[in-house]
Amino acid sequence: DIYRPDGIDWCIPESMAEEPEYERDLEQGQRCFEGVLGQFAVNIGETYAIHGTQALDSLGKKESHGCIRTHPDAARRIWRYLEEGDRVVIRP
Numbered sequence: 001d002i003y004r005p006d007g008i009d010w011c012i013p014e015s016m017a018e019e020p021e022y023e024r025d026l027e028q029g030q031r032c033f034e035g036v037l038g039q040f041a042v043n044i045g046e047t048y049a050i051h052g053t054q055a056l057d058s059l060g061k062k063e064s065h066g067c068i069r070t071h072p073d074a075a076r077r078i079w080r081y082l083e084e085g086d087r088v089v090i091r092p
Contacts, residue, residue: 001040001079001082002042002051003039003079006034006040007038007054008010008039009037012032013047014040016065036054036055039076040078040079044088049068050068050070050078051070052075053069055069056071063085
């Protein structure tokens with residue numbers, strides 16, 4: 001689990017580098033974005049997490065590659081109460 005008071009950075013992974021939405025950023029040499037995942041994240045699997053977001057208007061929309069974005073307050077609560085090894089069930 002991750003907690004960073006200044007925010008968690010996110011970098012465009014190689015597996016997503018060919019996607020059109022990242023073309024401009026990569027052309028400008030921008031691969032990583034500071035603090036965009038909020039302050040709290042809980043890893044669920046090898047490459048996925050439940051994490052906060054700065055883009056509150058994106059909540060409830062299909063804009064992820066597998067992670068679950070939440071309101072920062074919800075991310076903090078989830079991070080606080082889940083322990084390593086807890087089972088996480090995601091339902092539509």
